[in-house]
Amino acid sequence: MTFDCQETKRHVHEYLHNELSEAEIKEVTAHLANCDSCETDYDLEHFVNNSIQDACSEVPPQELAEKVLANIRAMQAGIDHA
Amino acid sequence: MTSYAGSLVSFKTTTLNSKPMSELNSAQKSAATEATPKAKSTKSAAQKALEFEQLAIPLMPQVYGMALRWTKNPSDAEDLVQDTFAKAFNAWDQFEQGTNLKAWIFRILTNTQINSYNKKAKDQAKVSIDQFEEWQLGDVESLTSLSSRSAELEALDRLPADIIKQSLAELGEFQQVVELAVIAEMPYAAIAEELGIPVGTVMSRLHRGKKKLREKLLDYAIQEGYVSDPKLKSDSSKATQATETTGGNS
Structure with missing residues (x-):
């Protein structure tokens, strides 16, 4: 069994998210090595994923970070005294 | 990473x-x-x-x-x-x-x-069992032709972070799955379990969500002049029309 372009393109997200079997990964990798069109597709989706990750972090307010840390210290103290 | x-x-x-x-x-x-x-x-x-x-x-x-x-x-x-x-x-x-x-x-x-x-979130997540035959049966055409995909990549690279966040927020029922897969890097099975939906629906929403997101980003890039390639413009207008006829499900 060899993946054609359609099958390869259909698996793009599963490949990027590590949801394929080893056999399928081999098929996709082999196809990508020989197909510019599919390779560009994969690059593009990978790039979009990176852009989403970069765009979606928000520096939390100082106060929130302090509250979370204080909370954990309080819980730790609770464990120590248990 | x-x-x-x-x-x-x-x-x-x-x-x-x-x-x-x-x-x-x-x-x-x-x-x-x-x-x-x-x-x-x-x-x-x-x-x-x-x-x-x-x-x-x-x-x-x-x-x-x-x-x-x-x-x-x-x-x-x-x-x-x-x-x-x-x-x-x-x-x-x-x-x-x-x-x-x-x-x-x-x-x-x-x-x-x-x-x-947000107890509503769980109900919303379950509202529709998506049809995922669409992409399974081979609706895997690229949004743009090979020659213009590098132009798309270049355009996306220049887009402001706010536009990406805004476009994500406009994905409706696809938003959460895209975020959990891409940002949280959660396995499909974990996403399915947390949202109370089948794994097939997770796949479907990820595929369709990413496609929709790329269309939105490309539209914005063209509108705001991040793209000069005329071929890309005509590809994208086709993609946009296709979205309009199948859209409206968010």
Whole structure:
């Protein structure tokens, strides 16, 4: 069994998210090595994923970070005294 | 993975200039690190807190960003983040070192959000069992032709972060799955379990969500002049028309 372009393109997200079997990964990798069109597709989706990750972090307010840390210290103290 | 390292560094310097726990109990720390790491139950409270601070706390910018997009309200987002980290700390013994910590924390976030903050979310997630035959049966055409995909990539590279966030927020029922797969890097099975939907629906929403997102970003890039390639423009207008005829399901 060899993946054609359609099958390869259909698996793009599963490949990027590590949801394929080893056999399928081999098929996709082999196809990508020989197909510019599919390779560009994969690059593009990978790039979009990176852009989403970069765009979606928000520096939390100082106060929130302090509250979370204080909370954990309080819980730790609770464990120590248990 | 390295791409958000920069934001974490700046987060560390801005938020942790209050005394970190590692300084508060450096004596306990050295004692803790000498203890055998294999027996989880013997882990001291200090070691547990130190590990948590070093491994989990740096994920706060991503967790807070997600909480903000989900609650659309800074005060609710802060409550959600606090609850999530408190629960994660309590369950820290159950986390298996070496496995995907980010996915683990985001699972707790998703669970907390659905159970405590927005019971509606669970119902909404279940509302429709999506048709995923569309992409399974080969609707896998590229949005753009090969020659213009490099132009698309270039255009996307220049888009402001706000546009990406805004476009994500406009994905409707696809939004959460795209975020959990791409940002949280959660396995499909975990996403399916948390949202109470079949794995096939997770796949379907990810595929369709990403396609929709690329269309939105490309449209914006063309409108705002990030793209000059005329071929890309005509490709995209075709893609947009196709969306309009099949759209309206969010």
